[in-house]
Amino acid sequence: MTGSDRPHAGTPPVVPPPRPPGLSPVLSRNIAALNERRRREQEAASWQDRTADAVTRFAGSMTFVLLHAVLFGFWALANLGLIPGVPRWDETFVILGTSASVEAIFLSTFVLISQNRMAAAQEKRAELDLQVSLLAEHEVTKLVTMVAAITEHLGIQSEADAEVGELKRDVAPEAVLDELASREQDGERRSS
Numbered sequence: 744m745t746g747s748d749r750p751h752a753g754t755p756p757v758v759p760p761p762r763p764p765g766l767s768p769v770l771s772r773n774i775a776a777l778n779e780r781r782r783r784e785q786e787a788a789s790w791q792d793r794t795a796d797a798v799t800r801f802a803g804s805m806t807f808v809l810l811h812a813v814l815f816g817f818w819a820l821a822n823l824g825l826i827p828g829v830p831r832w833d834e835t836f837v838i839l840g841t842s843a844s845v846e847a848i849f850l851s852t853f854v855l856i857s858q859n860r861m862a863a864a865q866e867k868r869a870e871l872d873l874q875v876s877l878l879a880e881h882e883v884t885k886l887v888t889m890v891a892a893i894t895e896h897l898g899i900q901s902e903a904d905a906e907v908g909e910l911k912r913d914v915a916p917e918a919v920l921d922e923l924a925s926r927e928q929d930g931e932r933r934s935s
Contacts, residue, residue, distance in 0.1 A: 784864070795856035802850050815839070873916075880914050887911055 766774070788796075801807055818839050821829045833839055887910045894901065 788860075792856065792860055795853045796860070798850070798853040799857040802853070815843075877914075877916060884911060884913050 765771075785793075817826075818833070819836075820826050822831045822833045822836060822839075824831055887907065891907045891911060
């Protein structure tokens with residue numbers, strides 16, 4: 744043990760906190776429910792969506808890159824006459840260029856199909872997140888109202904008393920959205 748490894752005199756050793764025994768039952772249930780939902784959505788996907796996802800997954804792999812490097816490398820070397828015994832079939836590389844262009848068109852279409860599907864799933868998750876946030880906001884507002892009533896009944900004063908009136912008001916999501924839209928329009932007018 745070197746001098747820098749030794750604990751300082753009088754300093755207790757640092758012991759990491761114990762690890763929790765596992766996930767809470769609610770969290771475990773939520774994870775299982777989300778996994779089950781994802782599995783059902785994958786099973787319900789059309790064959791076109793599953794095909795697009797499979798092609799996109801393969802096109803985004805190193806196997807795809809290596810396969811193309813070997814194929815295009817062989818094509819180039821053969822048509823430059825650098826491989827003995829292999830005749831040239833595309834000396835101007837027009838066929839290779841056309842093939843690569845057609846492949847790019849199809850691959851970009853498959854990627855767009857997959858991205859559209861992922862965007863739709865993300866939109867659903869965002870909607871769920873918004874609904875849960877609105878519910879949590881409503882519940883917190885009710886809790887603030889209840890705690891304020893208890894502190895008033897007990898005659899307890901606190902620094903937060905000035906803000907309690909505001910905190911007891913429910914948030915109206917449509918009013919928030921209207922205000923955001925209004926500020927966005929004001930910002931666009933100022934920048935014009």
